[in-house]
Amino acid sequence: MIPYSTQNIDEDDIQAVERVLRSNYLTCGPRVSEFEECLCSYTDADYAVAVSNATAALHLCMMALDVGPQDEVWVSAISFVASANCARYCGATVRFIDVDPHTGNLDHVKLGQMLKDAEQNHKPLPKAVVAVHLSGRPCELRYLQNLKERYGFYLIEDASHALGATYENTLIGKCKFSDVAVFSFHPVKIITTAEGGACLTDNEELAAKIRLLHAHGITHDPAQMENPDMPGFYYEQLMLGYNYRMSEMQAALGISQMNRLDSFLQKRRELARSYVDILDHNLVKLPVADIPGFESSWHLYQIQVEHRNEIYQTLRDKGVGAQIHYIPIYRHPYYQQQKYPEALPGAEYFYEHTLTIPLHTKITRVEQSMVATIIAAALDKFEDK
Numbered sequence: 001m002i003p004y005s006t007q008n009i010d011e012d013d014i015q016a017v018e019r020v021l022r023s024n025y026l027t028c029g030p031r032v033s034e035f036e037e038c039l040c041s042y043t044d045a046d047y048a049v050a051v052s053n054a055t056a057a058l059h060l061c062m063m064a065l066d067v068g069p070q071d072e073v074w075v076s077a078i079s080f081v082a083s084a085n086c087a088r089y090c091g092a093t094v095r096f097i098d099v100d101p102h103t104g105n106l107d108h109v110k111l112g113q114m115l116k117d118a119e120q121n122h123k124p125l126p127k128a129v130v131a132v133h134l135s136g137r138p139c140e141l142r143y144l145q146n147l148k149e150r151y152g153f154y155l156i157e158d159a160s161h162a163l164g165a166t167y168e169n170t171l172i173g174k175c176k177f178s179d180v181a182v183f184s185f186h187p188v189k190i191i192t193t194a195e196g197g198a199c200l201t202d203n204e205e206l207a208a209k210i211r212l213l214h215a216h217g218i219t220h221d222p223a224q225m226e227n228p229d230m231p232g233f234y235y236e237q238l239m240l241g242y243n244y245r246m247s248e249m250q251a252a253l254g255i256s257q258m259n260r261l262d263s264f265l266q267k268r269r270e271l272a273r274s275y276v277d278i279l280d281h282n283l284v285k286l287p288v289a290d291i292p293g294f295e296s297s298w299h300l301y302q303i304q305v306e307h308r309n310e311i312y313q314t315l316r317d318k319g320v321g322a323q324i325h326y327i328p329i330y331r332h333p334y335y336q337q338q339k340y341p342e343a344l345p346g347a348e349y350f351y352e353h354t355l356t357i358p359l360h361t362k363i364t365r366v367e368q369s370m371v372a373t374i375i376a377a378a379l380d381k382f383e384d385k
């Protein structure tokens with residue numbers, strides 16, 4: 001099976017992890033801070049906290065922003081469920097924002113209407129909005145920032161797919177338009193630490209709170225303690241936190257992968273351009289192309305076709321690991337039980353027509369051509385009917 005995505009591990013990565021295994025620290029050592037510095041220097045963010053996965057990172061953002069049962073959090077309807085679950089962990093009510101039917105990114109105009117409607121009808125406004133940069137294509141951040149300022153919500157970028165993506169020549173993670181951005185380093189993502197994630201922000205206070213919460217809410221810093229004059233062994237738990245730490249092996253792999261990030265991005269962008277050359281534009285709607293300053297990280301290559309389910313099945317039957325990203329979150333039984341009856345038209349259209357086809361740093365041009373040929377032949381059959 002040609003996977004839709006996969007990790008790229010080389011000898012340097014293996015040696016980096018092996019060195020940690022032979023060292024004194026498997027956790028709570030120097031590698032995690034070094035990885036955090038790599039993330040900051042690459043994205044130009046002021047602060048990074050590396051954690052066990054992006055789901056944990058999203059949960060930490062919610063906790064650090066004091067999201068609770070009294071709050072609403074508004075979330076892009078098309079995403080992995082973790083983008084919404086983080087708000088439910090804190091007891092908040094989730095409302096879903098419809099998406100652009102072509103990109104799957106949240107529809108900022110519809111969000112503006114929802115906010116206006118809530119304000120006019122004295123309904124709750126969101127405490128936070130989770131904007132997902134689907135497939136690595138950034139949302140309209142400048143527009144979202146204007147709404148954030150107008151209606152006073154926190155803007156969380158779920159940038160799980162978008163390491164290396166740019167918006168107005170600024171790398172995602174810099175948080176120029178938002179409060180915090182979350183990344184995932186799961187093996188299918190742009191770089192991997194096996195499991196892993198990070199919160200990036202320019203807000204010192206928020207970063208400190210996320211850092212405290214990711215390790216049980218415990219501080220070893222006398223300046224933060226109620227009893228600062230205790231002996232060296234002493235520590236205090238200031239809040240109810242979790243163990244969401246990243247290990248040293250994960251961080252070492254992350255540092256090594258960061259050295260290769262530019263080559264990964266270059267390769268993904270080349271492969272995306274090569275699909276433009278080989279897919280049949282009459283039958284397949286292609287994803288939005290990059291323009292200078294607004295570049296996707298091309299985590300996913302998502303096309304739109306009629307007869308999506310049949311094309312999906314044909315590809316799978318012929319050994320191509322096509323995928324669907326994603327089922328609208330409100331369709332899941334868990335969210336239906338939370339009373340989300342309304343289907344959102346943009347999300348429904350996106351779900352019905354969109355197909356992820358393989359794009360990763362190890363796919364060959366020959367394999368890409370094979371994928372394009374299978375799709376063309378399958379669509380031709382429908383044309384003939």
Ligand SMILES: Cc1ncc(COP(=O)(O)O)c(C=O)c1O
Pocket residue numbers: 053054055056079080082083132158160161183184185186195196197
């Ligand atoms: C958009 C999005 N958000 C969050 C997550 C959760 O990431 P993780 O697996 O690192 O917890 C994923 C994972 O696929 C994702 O795609």
